[in-house]
Amino acid sequence: MPYRSAILEALGDPTRREILDKLRAGPRAVGEIAAGMTISRPAVSQHLKVLKESGLVAETRAGTRHYFAIAPEGLGELRAYLDELWSDALAAFARHVEKERPS
Amino acid sequence: MPYRSAILEALGDPTRREILDKLRAGPRAVGEIAAGMTISRPAVSQHLKVLKESGLVAETRAGTRHYFAIAPEGLGELRAYLDELWSDALAAFARHVEKERPS
DNA sequence: ACATATAGTAAGTATAGACTTACGGTATGT
DNA sequence: ACATACCGTAAGTCTATACTTACTATATGT
Numbered sequence: 001m002p003y004r005s006a007i008l009e010a011l012g013d014p015t016r017r018e019i020l021d022k023l024r025a026g027p028r029a030v031g032e033i034a035a036g037m038t039i040s041r042p043a044v045s046q047h048l049k050v051l052k053e054s055g056l057v058a059e060t061r062a063g064t065r066h067y068f069a070i071a072p073e074g075l076g077e078l079r080a081y082l083d084e085l086w087s088d089a090l091a092a093f094a095r096h097v098e099k100e101r102p103s
Numbered sequence: 104m105p106y107r108s109a110i111l112e113a114l115g116d117p118t119r120r121e122i123l124d125k126l127r128a129g130p131r132a133v134g135e136i137a138a139g140m141t142i143s144r145p146a147v148s149q150h151l152k153v154l155k156e157s158g159l160v161a162e163t164r165a166g167t168r169h170y171f172a173i174a175p176e177g178l179g180e181l182r183a184y185l186d187e188l189w190s191d192a193l194a195a196f197a198r199h200v201e202k203e204r205p206s
Numbered sequence: 207a208c209a210t211a212t213a214g215t216a217a218g219t220a221t222a223g224a225c226t227t228a229c230g231g232t233a234t235g236t
Numbered sequence: 237a238c239a240t241a242c243c244g245t246a247a248g249t250c251t252a253t254a255c256t257t258a259c260t261a262t263a264t265g266t
Contacts, residue, residue, distance in 0.1 A: 005117065005120075008111075008114045008115055008120065009115055011111045011114070011115065012111055012112055012114065012115020012116070013115070013253090013254080014108065014112075015254080017108070017111065020188065023192075023195075024188065024191040024192065024195065025191075025195060026195035026196075026198060026199060027195070027199065029212080029213090030212075030213060030214090031211090031212065031213080039254085039255070039256090040255075040256065040257085041212095041213080042213085042214075042215085042255090042256080042257085043254070043255055043256080045213065045214055045215085046214090046215095046253095046254080046255085047254085049214085061263095063211090063212085063262095063263060063264065064210095064211060064212040064213070064262065064263045064264070065211090065212065065213085065263095066212080066213060066214085069192070069195070069196070069199075070188065070191075070192035070195070071192075072189060072192050072193055072196070075185055075188060075189045075192065076189075078185060079182070079185055079189075082178055082181060082182055082185070085123065085127065085173065085178060086175060086178045086179075086182075088127040088128075088173075089126075089127065089172075089173035089174075089175050089178065090175055092126075092127065092128060092129035092130070092172070092173070093172070093175070095129060096129060096130065096172075116223090116224080118224080132242080132243090133242075133243060133244090134241090134242065134243080142224085142225070142226090143225075143226065143227085144242090144243080145225090145226080145227085145243085145244075145245085146224070146225055146226080148243070148244055148245085149223095149224080149225085149244090149245090150224090152244085164233095166233055166234065166241090166242085167232070167233045167234070167240095167241060167242040167243070168233095168241090168242065168243085169242080169243065169244090
């Protein structure tokens with residue numbers, strides 16, 4: 001819930017969206033994530049840190065492996081924000097139509 | 104449809120989110136938007152350009168005034184993306200639980 | 207105890223992009 | 237026709253941040 005802004009900053013970067021896409025299929029270790037990508041593994045680690053701090057991703061460790069997975073609660077927070085924006089925008093539009101309507 | 108990425112880039116900036124918040128109450132002219140803010144009016148224009156190109160905002164002109172308003176379709180595009188991510192994440196989590204379940 | 211595998215951190219660089227000021231463009235009113 | 241109001245664009249600056257390489261940390265296996 002300090003999340004909203006952090007989530008949108010996190011989603012603003014295309015590389016982080018690429019990482020999220022990889023996590024759609026399920027949890028992945030850092031090395032696995034970095035495998036298909038053009039950037040270095042440390043860079044991936046840094047992005048994962050941002051994603052985790054935003055609440056979009058959760059981490060679980062097994063041995064030396066750090067697994068990351070999409071955290072649905074983070075997505076929920078963002079959906080709530082969008083829903084508010086949406087309904088406010090629709091209401092504003094309705095008022096506007098009302099005012100402009102030829103009587 | 105070239106939107107998804109553009110929308111997320113647009114929402115990544117806090118100043119643009121501030122502008123969107125102002126538009127919640129209804130359409131506003133550029134000068135009105137810039138009024139309460141610390142940055143210059145040209146800066147606001149530049150942000151509005153980004154928002155418009157992303158599809159999050161629509162423009163209508165009346166005289167010399169350029170009115171901007173939130174475009175619900177743009178929000179819808181983003182919601183669709185989140186819903187996909189969400190359901191994929193849930194499905195992946197379900198599979199994971201299934202695998203880990205003690206038999 | 208040592209080697210290996212896996213990953214995070216530190217420090218430095220380079221670039222995208224968010225600002226500014228100055229200027230140009232187009233309606234509207236007199 | 238001119239002045240005014242409102243706005244977009246151009247060009248340049250400056251900072252945030254996305255990268256790299258080098259290093260450190262921790263867990264596991266022999």
